[in-house]
Amino acid sequence: MSFTNTIQAAAIKSLEELYGTTFSANDFQVNETKPEFTGDYTVVLFSLLKPLKESPDALGKKLGDALVKNNGGLFSNYNVIKGFLNLSLSDATLFNLLEENYKDVCFGKKPLNHKKVMVEYSSPNTNKPLHLGHLRNIFIGWSVSEILKANGNDVYKSSIVNDRGIHICKSMIAWEQFANGDTPESTHKKGDHFVGDYYVKFNDEYKKEVKELISEGTIEAVAEKEAPIMKQTQQMLQDWEQGKPAVIELWNKMNGWVYKGFDETYKRLGADFDQTFYESQTYLLGKEFVRQGLEDGSFFRKEDGSVWIDLSAASLDDKLLLRGDGTSVYITQDIGLVKQKFEEYNLDESIYVIGDEQIHHMKVLKEICRKLGMTFADKIFHLSYGMVELTTGKMKSREGTVVDADDLVDEMVDTAKRHTEELGKVKDFTEEELKELYETLGLGAMKFYLLRVDPKKRMIFNPEESIDFHGFTGPFVQYTYARIKSILRKLAGDSDEQSMTASSRNIAGENVLPLERQLIIFLEKYSNVLSQGADELNPSVIANYVFHLAKTYNSFYTEHSVANAESEEKKALRVQLSVMTATIIKSAMQLLGIKVPERM
RNA sequence: GGCCCCGUAGCUCAGUGGAUAGAGCAACAGCCUUCUAAGCUGUGGGUCACACGUUCGAAUCGUGUCGGGGUCACCA
Numbered sequence: 001m002s003f004t005n006t007i008q009a010a011a012i013k014s015l016e017e018l019y020g021t022t023f024s025a026n027d028f029q030v031n032e033t034k035p036e037f038t039g040d041y042t043v044v045l046f047s048l049l050k051p052l053k054e055s056p057d058a059l060g061k062k063l064g065d066a067l068v069k070n071n072g073g074l075f076s077n078y079n080v081i082k083g084f085l086n087l088s089l090s091d092a093t094l095f096n097l098l099e100e101n102y103k104d105v106c107f108g109k110k111p112l113n114h115k116k117v118m119v120e121y122s123s124p125n126t127n128k129p130l131h132l133g134h135l136r137n138i139f140i141g142w143s144v145s146e147i148l149k150a151n152g153n154d155v156y157k158s159s160i161v162n163d164r165g166i167h168i169c170k171s172m173i174a175w176e177q178f179a180n181g182d183t184p185e186s187t188h189k190k191g192d193h194f195v196g197d198y199y200v201k202f203n204d205e206y207k208k209e210v211k212e213l214i215s216e217g218t219i220e221a222v223a224e225k226e227a228p229i230m231k232q233t234q235q236m237l238q239d240w241e242q243g244k245p246a247v248i249e250l251w252n253k254m255n256g257w258v259y260k261g262f263d264e265t266y267k268r269l270g271a272d273f274d275q276t277f278y279e280s281q282t283y284l285l286g287k288e289f290v291r292q293g294l295e296d297g298s299f300f301r302k303e304d305g306s307v308w309i310d311l312s313a314a315s316l317d318d319k320l321l322l323r324g325d326g327t328s329v330y331i332t333q334d335i336g337l338v339k340q341k342f343e344e345y346n347l348d349e350s351i352y353v354i355g356d357e358q359i360h361h362m363k364v365l366k367e368i369c370r371k372l373g374m375t376f377a378d379k380i381f382h383l384s385y386g387m388v389e390l391t392t393g394k395m396k397s398r399e400g401t402v403v404d405a406d407d408l409v410d411e412m413v414d415t416a417k418r419h420t421e422e423l424g425k426v427k428d429f430t431e432e433e434l435k436e437l438y439e440t441l442g443l444g445a446m447k448f449y450l451l452r453v454d455p456k457k458r459m460i461f462n463p464e465e466s467i468d469f470h471g472f473t474g475p476f477v478q479y480t481y482a483r484i485k486s487i488l489r490k491l492a493g494d495s496d497e498q499s500m501t502a503s504s505r506n507i508a509g510e511n512v513l514p515l516e517r518q519l520i521i522f523l524e525k526y527s528n529v530l531s532q533g534a535d536e537l538n539p540s541v542i543a544n545y546v547f548h549l550a551k552t553y554n555s556f557y558t559e560h561s562v563a564n565a566e567s568e569e570k571k572a573l574r575v576q577l578s579v580m581t582a583t584i585i586k587s588a589m590q591l592l593g594i595k596v597p598e599r600m
Numbered sequence: 601g602g603c604c605c606c607g608u609a610g611c612u613c614a615g616u617g618g619a620u621a622g623a624g625c626a627a628c629a630g631c632c633u634u635c636u637a638a639g640c641u642g643u644g645g646g647u648c649a650c651a652c653g654u655u656c657g658a659a660u661c662g663u664g665u666c667g668g669g670g671u672c673a674c675c676a
Binding site for chain 2: 359461476578
């Protein structure tokens with residue numbers, strides 16, 4: 001229960017004693033007091049005035065008096081401005097809050113819900129390397145998984161690899177025709193980039209052939225179908241489905257190159273999966289499923305042999321499930337996979353991290369499951385996130401405006417290196433330590449940048465201005481952490497951390513200063529933010545919180561000294577505040593997949 | 601055209617019923633002999649797209665208009 005709720009419960013109790021009727025949480029609001037007013041929490045009185053036939057001032061005074069008197073010193077005093085009753089917490093309350101929170105955060109409080117959830121994310125095609133869009137997807141998927149875990153759920157991270165289909169054959173054909181036996185090893189290229197180059201090569205060649213045919217008098221639509229390289233590709237897809245050994249061998253070889261490249265990138269990004277599904281397997285499940293559905297009359301066949309489902313009941317159009325020639329379409333494998341997921345893992349929820357362009361697709365998938373009486377239809381959740389666009393418009397691979405994931409990471413790590421060298425604070429670091437620090441900072445900046453925005457919203461990335469290292473950024477938060485650790489290292493010289501953080505209870509005589517008060521109250525909110533992040537499946541909630549926490553600490557830090565505090569008691573309090581802040585920063589950043597350095 | 605999402609400072613974004621709408625960047629002015637200046641403090645910057653409505657109270661809820669995007673494939 002959050003502290004706001006505690007206060008509301010106290011207010012309800014007081015109101016009931018004062019007026020002899022019952023009240024509920026919906027009758028009035030309790031908020032945090034705005035900084036320009038005195039107080040910590042505010043009871044908004046307006047909604048109570050009419051039913052109680054009171055004036056704002058009279059009600060404020062009655063309720064304020066009662067709250068101060070009846071809660072064992074919870075509040076020190078109050079003030080009433082217009083319809084707002086502002087309550088100030090007593091120092092004793094603040095110490096208690098800190099103490100309780102300290103125990104929860106530093107020694108762990110396990111939340112209650114215990115759902116089995118699968119989070120599917122990344123889901124790349126094996127014909128080209130990962131790009132900026134994948135990065136947003138990967139960071140959101142990974143972070144949401146960790147946030148759900150931190151709230152006590154069993155989470156399986158999964159990925160579906162789109163490893164078959166005409167687009168995969170395109171890069172295969174191009175390699176066969178133009179590579180002269182080159183490999184990633186022989187060209188010293190990362191496998192996914194190597195294969196991606198042949199995908200581009202295919203498109204160049206295809207365009208050339210179409211143009212040639214048109215110049216020979218073929219009309220465009222025909223030329224597009226008749227271009228020799230396209231016909232060869234279609235033939236290859238058929239050969240693949242029939243399992244022709246040479247094609248399968250090539251397919252395995254090239255996908256192997258791509259996986260090696262992906263693994264490298266995932267490793268660097270810190271992304272991991274408990275289960276990887278392959279479309280080359282799930283599409284067979286889907287086909288089998290369609291066969292059954294056709295038998296029991298859930299689906300129908302048109303004259304050309306294609307198979308459909310009627311979704312008019314959900315006011316959607318008929319949906320194609322299998323082509324006339326028996327090959328499967330995009331949604332066919334999805335149906336196979338959804339069934340497999342729920343049957344094998346007994347899930348309470350299956351979350352798909354997919355772009356918002358596929359909202360309709362996911363709606364259709366859900367509707368198909370529902371129509372087929374699959375009980376898990378309502379446990380499918382599409383976590384749709386907005387596309388990442390560039391200031392110059394959309395990313396298009398054909399126009400070469402795609403921001404490559406590996407390139408961007410390299411660039412960020414380089415920038416981190418440059419900044420660090422300019423500041424020159426870690427000259428005593430070894431090569432290894434420096435390398436690690438640059439990765440921590442570069443990736444931290446990038447992840448924070450992509451996660452601080454609400455996933456649902458589209459976001460715009462300006463490739464000209466590189467991602468910042470100042471202000472509302474990962475490195476800002478990392479820096480705050482490093483500064484705290486620096487203080488604690490110095491203090492650890494005279495006493496160990498245990499006794500440093502022992503207790504602030506014996507400082508009751510001291511006044512808690514405004515900046516200390518602010519920190520204590522802000523720290524208390526963390527557990528709420530955690531559950532909010534899980535409820536909304538939204539890492540940006542965490543990112544925003546941890547930034548404000550760091551900001552609050554920095555203000556405190558510049559005003560008050562920890563090591564040279566006015567008294568030993570003050571020092572104990574400030575050490576405890578520092579330890580708490582560092583612990584929460586580390587934990588929150590971990591949920592975003594961001595490491596924090598001891599020094600920077 | 602139908603359905604869905606979005607519109608808040610010059611830019612990138614917070615803020616889903618409460619007080620004078622906030623941050624970061626950019627601009628300007630200050631702060632390092634004291635725990636790390638990747639920091640802190642301050643100044644300027646707003647018709648919360650527009651209109652009407654609901655409410656004691658609306659950026660937030662409802663309706664409509666305008667503007668931007670997505671989608672409605674035998675592409676994935």
